[in-house]
């Protein structure tokens with residue numbers, strides 16, 4: 470029995486992406502590697518139809534956190550100040566990164582179940598500035614909430630502040646308005662909505678933002694990575710195999726209809742699971758219109774602990790995901806990224822019938 474991953478990445482791979490890992494061994498100082506790197510960078514911009522004259526996709530061998538760290542540590546200028554919008558684990562992680570690098574910052578903290586409060590964010594921007602940047606998580610995977618980039622971007626734009634976005638669990642599946650949201654950069658990873666393998670991460674940044682980058686970090690220095698990649702070079706040994714998989718996943722992504730098709734596919738699967746669980750008395754903790762299509766959080770059924778649910782579903786071939794922190798006792802999460810079909814989700818719902826009866 471094949472186990473399907475319903476955790477928020479790594480995802481269940483297609484055979485095509487898995488097979489791509491078996492391509493010839495490749496030295497990262499050979500032209501074949503630079504062709505691969507160039508294709509990955511060009512295709513990442515194509516996901517959101519970004520103009521390569523204005524935007525650059527910078528690759529790195531890291532997980533999603535590495536890309537977020539590179540973006541925050543490199544793009545807030547030495548004299549800059551960052552406002553961090555926090556409504557979950559990953560917003561808190563951005564604050565930890567800012568603290569670690571000694572970046573001047575303020576935090577607008579929310580309860581993990583709450584949407585960002587624009588009035589509080591604007592009040593902080595106006596009272597504690599000047600700020601150079603606001604950082605926010607697009608899809609806060611802690612709860613499945615999709616934060617509204619456009620509204621916060623508009624507040625930023627009118628104040629001359631730029632937005633830095635953790636789009637680790639939304640890039641490739643949720644719309645991102647790079648222009649209207651006043652975005653300077655977005656950080657993401659290969660192994661979530663793009664269906665690659667862990668090990669390749671990236672920052673898509675405005676070229677002007679990279680030109681003004683601060684070098685607080687050595688390995689994750691975005692400006693150096695960008696400069697060398699533009700010259701068909703690389704400072705370090707990249708995860709060649711993860712790049713093979715990323716390129717194959719991006720080819721497949723395009724052939725399957727790109728961003729809009731992936732969004733539709735995820736939306737159908739997420740709704741199938743949501744309505745199926747609702748009919749079994751298991752409610753999603755956020756209304757669908759506030760949630761991403763990538764992942765939904767559900768209240769644990771009365772009298773059923775997470776471990777029992779997890780182990781029972783795993784025995785039937787499905788890996789689900791626990792809540793984080795205090796939420797672990799209240800909810801579980803199901804993501805529908807990766808090579809998953811409607812028939813698989815029907816089997817999942819039937820498995821729930823047996824376990825929660």
Ligand SMILES: Cc1ncc(COP(=O)(O)O)c(C=O)c1O
Nearest residue numbers: 532533534559608610635637638
């Ligand atoms: C929104 C968000 N940011 C950052 C991360 C961290 O990614 P990684 O575990 O690949 O470092 C995750 C992981 O799930 C995430 O969902």
